[in-house]
Amino acid sequence: MSDWSLAIDFGTCFTTAAVRVEADVAAAVEIENSRYLPSLVCLDDDGRLLTGRAAVQLAAQWPERAEQHPKRALLRQSAVLLDDREVATVELAAAVLTRVVGEARAQRGGTAPGRAVLTHPADWSPGDLERLVEAAGRAGVDVPELLPEPVAAARFHAADARATGDREGGGDRPIAVYDLGGGTVDIAVLRREADGFRAVAVAGNPDFGGRDLDQALFELLRDRALDLDPEPWRRLWADPAPAAAHQRAQLAREVTLAKESLSETGTVYLAVPGYPDRFVVQGGEYREAVVPALAASVALLERTVVRAGLTPSDLGAVVLCGAASRTPPVADLVGTWLGRSPDLAADPKAAVALGALADLPAPPTPADTEEATAQEATEQEAAASSRWTVAHYPDEVDPELWF
Ligand SMILES: Nc1ncnc2c1ncn2[C@@H]1O[C@H](COP(=O)(O)OP(=O)(O)OP(=O)(O)O)[C@@H](O)[C@H]1O
Ligand SMILES: [Mg+2]
Incomplete structure (x- = not known):
């Protein structure tokens, strides 16, 4: 072996x-x-x-x-x-x-x-x-063994809390996981059981993720360019030549990079072919553009916790994972609802893979497990009807060019 x-x-x-x-x-x-x-x-x-x-x-x-x-x-x-x-x-x-x-x-x-x-x-x-x-x-x-992504994230949190000396680490209380990836947001409320975590309520939006945040930044840039002079922008998007397609793809990559940079810095600069000067986007404007959609995703987290029959104070932790959860308003919005800071791993994307192999601290008491089983039927029923959708940003950019 x-x-x-x-x-x-x-x-x-x-x-x-x-x-x-x-x-x-x-x-x-x-x-x-x-x-x-x-x-x-x-x-x-x-x-x-x-x-x-x-x-x-x-x-x-x-x-x-x-x-x-x-x-x-x-x-x-x-x-x-x-x-x-x-x-x-x-x-x-x-x-x-x-x-x-x-x-x-x-x-x-x-x-x-x-x-x-x-x-x-x-x-x-x-x-x-x-x-x-x-x-x-x-x-x-x-x-292969199969493990739900939020279960892996919860395992990561529990093991990490123990490793960093946080003995409490949420203890045996339920954990909520908010996973904002590239294409989807996935939410789960999990209860601790003898052999790990079990999801008791799940929800998500299969059509909202980090790439919609790219689109929001792209639209800020587009509006700025159109205000200055619509002609170069129109030419860039109408030109069928490979060189123009390459410029569009390059711009899409730079927008993604700029979006990621706005998690660390307050200002980004973007050059657009056909315009003499770089465009400037401030973190505040970007945040204003993305907060409504992010707030909707956090509202879904709230509803999922309610569906699980819990309140924020019942939760041992709210774990943020998925690389796009580094976007600062995510932790701010979750923190405002929760009344304390959520847990954002140093590498929120890797938390799922690392957690899948993590050992768990000691299991909960049998009383917790019985309570969880009793609630299971109603919670799963609620989860089935919990799909959430938001309107997509208009698709001006060929989706093939993104990422
Ligand atoms: N520092 C950052 N700040 C904000 N967003 C970021 C940062 N780093 C990466 N992202 C975004 O995170 C997204 C990718 O997230 P992740 O890799 O967790 O998704 P995924 O696991 O592939 O998707 P899913 O979980 O939906 O299947 C991309 O939109 C990327 O631009
Ligand atoms: Mg993921």
């Missing part, structure tokens, strides 16, 4: 993996110097499915050959058209998982992991999970 374990958080936009050797603490796997492998897959000239940097580079030139979001495609359809070839979505997912497994194995002397855990959204159906397991099989992982 191999001495190491692997966990993979296959994300809509990025995939993160963690490795744990025997009883050591789990560590994130670096691929191409990053803990975040783009989940994008792109078909090359020889009909191979590329991943990582090579896929990103090719997709920037040939967006029609790329599937930007294989996880979403796996959920929604059995095949996609890449260029003129039909590719099974299980193959797309398998390409990403194969890359991750291969990189992790290479870092462990070529041996196979003794245990492999795949995380997944809490609301995936048995059929969705079957397709994920099939993709894992094609990546050489025959018997």
